[in-house]
Amino acid sequence: MSALLTVRGLVKRHGERLLFDIGELTLDAASAYVLTGANGVGKSTLLRALAGLEPVQAGAVEFDGKPVSLHPYPQALRRAIVYVHQHPVMFSTSVAQNIGYGLVARGEPRARVAAVVEAAMDWAGVAYLRETDPARLSGGEKQRVALARARVLQPRLLLLDEPTANLDGAAREQVIALIPTLMEQGTTVVMACHDRDLIGLPGVRRLKLRDGHLEYRSHKGEHGEAQ
Numbered sequence: 001m002s003a004l005l006t007v008r009g010l011v012k013r014h015g016e017r018l019l020f021d022i023g024e025l026t027l028d029a030a031s032a033y034v035l036t037g038a039n040g041v042g043k044s045t046l047l048r049a050l051a052g053l054e055p056v057q058a059g060a061v062e063f064d065g066k067p068v069s070l071h072p073y074p075q076a077l078r079r080a081i082v083y084v085h086q087h088p089v090m091f092s093t094s095v096a097q098n099i100g101y102g103l104v105a106r107g108e109p110r111a112r113v114a115a116v117v118e119a120a121m122d123w124a125g126v127a128y129l130r131e132t133d134p135a136r137l138s139g140g141e142k143q144r145v146a147l148a149r150a151r152v153l154q155p156r157l158l159l160l161d162e163p164t165a166n167l168d169g170a171a172r173e174q175v176i177a178l179i180p181t182l183m184e185q186g187t188t189v190v191m192a193c194h195d196r197d198l199i200g201l202p203g204v205r206r207l208k209l210r211d212g213h214l215e216y217r218s219h220k221g222e223h224g225e226a227q
């Protein structure tokens with residue numbers, strides 16, 4: 001499998017506190033990962049750093065086999081890497097306009113945006129909400145709208161920050177059901193989570209952040225330090 005993203009020497013400090021010092025992080029193309037670790041260990045920070053939303057110290061970085069920098073964060077990575085917040089922020093327009101916003105911003109023709117948004121709403125099971133003010137959405141609906149909004153951008157790497165946190169019952173199951181279909185479209189997905197059902201999804205590899213280091217774990221529970 002070919003590497004989509006490799007980052008060497010990924011270091012994050014908050015003042016005197018060293019949050020993580022990761023020798024090497026490699027994410028393969030068209031692969032899915034869960035990123036686990038105790039509360040406060042730095043999972044969100046790591047995802048946000050990869051998305052260019054958090055200043056971080058990085059050595060050599062390669063995306064799609066080409067050297068890139070995380071500072072300044074290149075436009076090509078901004079297009080290719082999408083981060084979905086645990087509590088997604090929505091514009092006070094309609095659900096449909098929120099989902100299409102990124103495509104409109106990229107200058108896509110209106111007719112194409114409308115068709116893609118329609119398909120994404122069907123995929124996420126939110127078509128009945130198309131004209132709804134996002135402020136009225138439940139937590140589960142909001143997360144599914146956020147996933148649809150990310151999916152239409154066809155990212156190479158999708159970073160999901162605790163997509164099922166604060167959800168239970170059917171709302172949680174609806175979000176979990178969407179994840180394998182995201183993986184099918186060739187997107188690499190990394191999910192920060194504590195959710196056992198996400199961790200146990202078929203084909204999902206596990207990354208564990210512990211004591212500032214990243215461990216790669218197989219499904220059988222074997223583990224080893226990252227290089």
Ligand SMILES: Nc1ncnc2c1ncn2[C@@H]1O[C@H](COP(=O)(O)OP(=O)(O)OP(=O)(O)O)[C@@H](O)[C@H]1O
Nearest residue numbers: 014015019037038039040041042043044045046192
């Ligand atoms: N600007 C900041 N200054 C100092 N410390 C910060 C700052 N931002 C985050 N932190 C700290 O960094 C640590 C990592 O936070 P982060 O949200 O990445 O953890 P997490 O593993 O995602 O946790 P959780 O599972 O609870 O969501 C926390 O201890 C947090 O308080």
